[in-house]
Amino acid sequence: MHISNETYGVEHWDAAQVSFTRIERAATVCPDLGPRTFLHAGPPIEAGELPGPTRSALIGALLLERQADTPSEAARLLDKEALTLMPGHDFNAVGPMTGIISASTPVVVATDSAGRTAFSPLSEGAGRCLRFGSHDERTIQRIRWILAEALPVINSAFQGTSLNISRIIRSALEHGDECHSRSVAATNQFLIQFLAGAVRNGVESDRLTRVFRWMNMDAQFFGTFTMAAARILADSVHGVPGSPVVTAIAANGCRVGIRVSGLGDRWFTADAPVGHTVLFSGFDPGDVLPIMGDSCVTEVVGLGALSLPASPVVAAHLGLDIDDVRQRERDMERITVTRSGRYRLPMAGFPGIPQGIDVRRVIDASIVPMINTGLVHRDPAIGQIGAGLAPIPLSVFQAAAAALVEATRSQPAR
Amino acid sequence: MHISNETYGVEHWDAAQVSFTRIERAATVCPDLGPRTFLHAGPPIEAGELPGPTRSALIGALLLERQADTPSEAARLLDKEALTLMPGHDFNAVGPMTGIISASTPVVVATDSAGRTAFSPLSEGAGRCLRFGSHDERTIQRIRWILAEALPVINSAFQGTSLNISRIIRSALEHGDECHSRSVAATNQFLIQFLAGAVRNGVESDRLTRVFRWMNMDAQFFGTFTMAAARILADSVHGVPGSPVVTAIAANGCRVGIRVSGLGDRWFTADAPVGHTVLFSGFDPGDVLPIMGDSCVTEVVGLGALSLPASPVVAAHLGLDIDDVRQRERDMERITVTRSGRYRLPMAGFPGIPQGIDVRRVIDASIVPMINTGLVHRDPAIGQIGAGLAPIPLSVFQAAAAALVEATRSQPAR
Numbered sequence: 163m164h165i166s167n168e169t170y171g172v173e174h175w176d177a178a179q180v181s182f183t184r185i186e187r188a189a190t191v192c193p194d195l196g197p198r199t200f201l202h203a204g205p206p207i208e209a210g211e212l213p214g215p216t217r218s219a220l221i222g223a224l225l226l227e228r229q230a231d232t233p234s235e236a237a238r239l240l241d242k243e244a245l246t247l248m249p250g251h252d253f254n255a256v257g258p259m260t261g262i263i264s265a266s267t268p269v270v271v272a273t274d275s276a277g278r279t280a281f282s283p284l285s286e287g288a289g290r291c292l293r294f295g296s297h298d299e300r301t302i303q304r305i306r307w308i309l310a311e312a313l314p315v316i317n318s319a320f321q322g323t324s325l326n327i328s329r330i331i332r333s334a335l336e337h338g339d340e341c342h343s344r345s346v347a348a349t350n351q352f353l354i355q356f357l358a359g360a361v362r363n364g365v366e367s368d369r370l371t372r373v374f375r376w377m378n379m380d381a382q383f384f385g386t387f388t389m390a391a392a393r394i395l396a397d398s399v400h401g402v403p404g405s406p407v408v409t410a411i412a413a414n415g416c417r418v419g420i421r422v423s424g425l426g427d428r429w430f431t432a433d434a435p436v437g438h439t440v441l442f443s444g445f446d447p448g449d450v451l452p453i454m455g456d457s458c459v460t461e462v463v464g465l466g467a468l469s470l471p472a473s474p475v476v477a478a479h480l481g482l483d484i485d486d487v488r489q490r491e492r493d494m495e496r497i498t499v500t501r502s503g504r505y506r507l508p509m510a511g512f513p514g515i516p517q518g519i520d521v522r523r524v525i526d527a528s529i530v531p532m533i534n535t536g537l538v539h540r541d542p543a544i545g546q547i548g549a550g551l552a553p554i555p556l557s558v559f560q561a562a563a564a565a566l567v568e569a570t571r572s573q574p575a576r
Numbered sequence: 577m578h579i580s581n582e583t584y585g586v587e588h589w590d591a592a593q594v595s596f597t598r599i600e601r602a603a604t605v606c607p608d609l610g611p612r613t614f615l616h617a618g619p620p621i622e623a624g625e626l627p628g629p630t631r632s633a634l635i636g637a638l639l640l641e642r643q644a645d646t647p648s649e650a651a652r653l654l655d656k657e658a659l660t661l662m663p664g665h666d667f668n669a670v671g672p673m674t675g676i677i678s679a680s681t682p683v684v685v686a687t688d689s690a691g692r693t694a695f696s697p698l699s700e701g702a703g704r705c706l707r708f709g710s711h712d713e714r715t716i717q718r719i720r721w722i723l724a725e726a727l728p729v730i731n732s733a734f735q736g737t738s739l740n741i742s743r744i745i746r747s748a749l750e751h752g753d754e755c756h757s758r759s760v761a762a763t764n765q766f767l768i769q770f771l772a773g774a775v776r777n778g779v780e781s782d783r784l785t786r787v788f789r790w791m792n793m794d795a796q797f798f799g800t801f802t803m804a805a806a807r808i809l810a811d812s813v814h815g816v817p818g819s820p821v822v823t824a825i826a827a828n829g830c831r832v833g834i835r836v837s838g839l840g841d842r843w844f845t846a847d848a849p850v851g852h853t854v855l856f857s858g859f860d861p862g863d864v865l866p867i868m869g870d871s872c873v874t875e876v877v878g879l880g881a882l883s884l885p886a887s888p889v890v891a892a893h894l895g896l897d898i899d900d901v902r903q904r905e906r907d908m909e910r911i912t913v914t915r916s917g918r919y920r921l922p923m924a925g926f927p928g929i930p931q932g933i934d935v936r937r938v939i940d941a942s943i944v945p946m947i948n949t950g951l952v953h954r955d956p957a958i959g960q961i962g963a964g965l966a967p968i969p970l971s972v973f974q975a976a977a978a979a980l981v982e983a984t985r986s987q988p989a990r
Contacts, residue, residue, distance in 0.1 A: 336889045337752045337761055338922065347751050350764040354792070357771035362785050371776050378768070474888065474922035475750050483924035484898050508752065508888035510897035 172518035203261020204414030215295030218542030222297030295542035342466030437552025464517035586932035617675020618828030629709030632956030636711030709956035756880030851966025878931035
């Protein structure tokens with residue numbers, strides 16, 4: 163496949179068709195996971211640096227994997243550093259928030275026509291979730307129920323058909339989703355296809371009704387389907403020699419980092435920001451843990467904060483007026499390599515979404531990409547306390563740009 | 577119930593909860609319909625004035641009611657004026673486009689907690705429809721199939737639950753629907769509730785799958801549910817002495833008219849406009865029939881063109897940029913009596929939709945309300961050829977305002 167010297171492969175994103183394959187236990191698609199081997203979000207992190215919610219989610223994962231009978235027993239395993247933590251980015255995983263994925267985590271598996279795959283945890287439903295750091299009994303029991311009942315029902319519903327994630331994303335951008343903070347329209351489209359498929363394939367009515375009720379409580383249910391698809395697109399342009407295109411943006415509550423196509427698996431990191439916050443009442447910015455999660459892979463492919471005009475609701479919740487949104491949209495054009503011809507913003511002329519963040523353009527324009535994000539309290543007992551818009555620090559782009567110069571210099575002339 | 581002297585009852589719209597009751601044959605809810613007695617859209621019309629698509633729809637209605645075996649036989653009945661035509665507005669009906677409703681037309685019946693009811697034809701599905709003037713065999717057969725299969729399936733799905741139309745409208749405004757030209761998000765929400773209800777109530781899988789496929793072809797399926805609900809709100813503020821609030825806007829392809837709360841059932845009419853058109857390729861404005869249909873009851877309650885900022889997609893299709901949309905939104909505030917506290921626009925600050933068009937404010941501001949509309953070709957064989965934005969002529973507001981002065985003068989002082 164020819165790769166343009168100007169858009170570095172991003173020009174092929176429009177043609178990609180990413181489909182949902184199945185829900186699986188994570189170990190099925192990631193054999194490196196073991197009873198005490200887990201994935202986490204963002205760049206690598208030392209055991210001693212783990213933020214409260216991540217520690218708490220790991221306790222949940224140990225309980226889920228039956229490596230401990232109680233939270234305090236699990237905490238002791240953590241303190242003894244008796245477990246292995248690996249960045250999900252090294253295993254085609256996208257872990258939102260803490261990003262803790264264990265062998266039994268139910269994951270959405272996506273695939274494209276070239277055979278690339280990626281996976282991301284299935285939504286746990288509304289309310290307290292392991293991925294936000296919850297490990298109470300209800301949280302763990304719900305995941306066990308998902309494995310026992312929801313997983314086979316979802317797979318039965320889509321047996322014999324394929325759910326085109328790319329097409330849902332394209333449509334959702336016209337229905338008020340920017341596809342990171344908001345996936346409401348996409349979720350509705352998913353629910354329709356799920357229910358219709360389940361009916362067609364004869365899923366028993368009571369089981370279907372229970373699974374539907376659980377799904378329907380989480381208006382953002384489809385979010386991790388989008389993330390898995392975005393990861394496949396990002397991977398498809400990774401490793402292009404000399405390419406300045408950002409192929410990962412991720413954080414772990416401590417550091418935020420980027421990877422760049424032409425620079426292999428190296429992370430360029432900085433302290434994770436908190437950013438502009440819109441918090442539930444009773445909380446203030448000092449309560450907020452710095453950003454975490456792999457979900458900003460959506461911004462990597464031009465969704466989320468790069469597509470703010472698609473979601474007047476998200477923009478308005480963030481306190482942005484129409485002029486702000488329009489200005490930000492123009493800014494994003496300045497730091498990306500192209501606009502999509504397929505994924506379009508519902509504005510006059512239907513411009514394509516800006517895609518492919520270029521570290522050199524970021525520096526030339528002195529404009530850093532923003533990401534839309536959920537925010538959690540530092541205290542894992544509290545969970546989500548709001549949403550925000552966070553800038554990725556300029557320093558990571560500067561470091562990556564310098565490394566690109568270095569890499570180009572050290573390469574033999576072609 | 578107390579009625580404000582400034583907002584004339586419109587202040588109660590936010591509290592109204594309109595629900596979908598059942599699908600019925602129209603004669604069940606409108607016993608005045610007979611084998612040769614039909615409802616039509618808009619203000620009264622003479623048989624000799626009937627535009628082509630309306631004539632053609634009446635031929636379809638005569639075939640559906642088995643009053644004729646062939647279109648030419650039906651046309652002869654029409655020419656002999658052997659049928660009775662009544663405005664749907666006199667019977668709680670909302671007929672989009674030609675608005676032809678016959679005894680067997682499947683209709684959506686809506687009701688509010690005060691016991692008001694209204695009805696509007698159920699969508700016929702995608703493609704050629706009787707309401708646009710089609711009367712070919714496929715059109716008539718499809719309506720017969722709806723009566724035989726879809727009607728009982730839909731009613732079974734909602735047996736024992738109630739579908740809250742008001743709540744769906746409120747949510748759809750945040751999902752890119754302005755709820756007149758576009759009802760895509762509302763339709764998705766409807767489909768989810770329909771499928772989940774059908775599963776819960778044990779509707780047989782093959783029948784459900786057939787009915788779902790038919791529904792799912794029409795992205796605007798929910799449109800007439802909204803119209804029936806809007807009609808109930810409009811009726812709830814009709815007949816308030818001295819009230820200048822518009823309670824009907826409707827057209828018949830020949831004349832457009834309004835009714836005003838304080839002026840009873842009198843119509844104030846003018847020649848129907850064509851307005852600003854966005855046509856399918858190959859057509860030009862000379863092909864377009866002037867506006868028709870009762871669907872602008874949505875504008876009467878603040879939806880449609882009064883809520884353009886809710887639908888960036890509709891605005892962009894109409895060629896309007898963000899500044900146009902914002903300006904129009906401010907204009908609509910100037911001619912309405914209040915803003916909703918419940919139905920909100922997805923803009924910074926989430927302003928309520930402007931509700932209750934006041935004929936006196938229209939004249940003071942010299943700003944007429946616009947309506948979003950589908951456009952049909954003058955030739956009924958062609959059907960829909962685009963969409964548009966049409967101004968309601970100032971003269972109807974002037975005539976109504978003069979009549980209000982007259983009515984107030986002739987009333988005894990209170």
